[in-house]
Amino acid sequence: MKIALVTNDGETISQHFGRSRYYKIYTVADKKVANTEMRERGTGHFAQQPQPVHDEPHTDPMGRHGYGAAAGSRHGMMAAEISDCDILIAGGMGSGAYESFKAAGLEVILTDYDSIEEAVTDYIEGKIKNLYEERTD
Template sequence: MRVAVVTDDGKTVSSHFGRATHFLVATVEDGKIIGRELREKVGHGRFANEPHDAEPSGRPHGMGQHAQARHGQMLEPIADCEALLCGGMGYGAYENVKQRGIRPVVTEIPDVDQAVLAYAEGRIIDQIDRLH
């Protein structure tokens, strides 16, 4: 299985999906990480000069049409992954990840390898209270 982790340094799980610069994609077989690939990730900064919609009335962060398009661009590099682990993200990004058939998991585990193995072993807890 392939698991993507939002990171800036390849070692630590980033606390913010939108601001992170990379994905660490880990390949796991038989409970062991057998491969790692650092992939570039489009971040919020790329979209600074693009239009931003106001959030639809009563809806959480990142649910507007422009936000969904930006999330899609951010997620293209991990289309081959089963899950996406991060330390935090907006509600809209979380829903967009699910819509693309990738399982989003918000975790408090700071170490990339530990988070990946916890996911692979079914021990990880999705901390949805960390969504914003």
């Protein structure tokens, strides 16, 4: 199994998915970490782009974040970057991104953990909770 976590420094979980610069990927086998790697987010929503980054609205007519006209395409590109992963852990993200990642087959966990190591350990041990209701807009 592969777990992707969003980060800016490789140590802490980014609290905003769209502003993170990297994925830290953990390969887990037999409930033990077998490998780690850092991947730069090539489609960084905010991280690698000067502000403002979008000309189109960021919300749909109902006001939901991440459901604008081009959002599905952007979210698809983001999911493709971690298509070899099974789980995505982030501090928070828009509900449109959350739903897009789930539709791409990822288990998405939004958490208040700061430490990547602690989050991975607790995921492996079945202790981490998904705070979706609290961590999306």
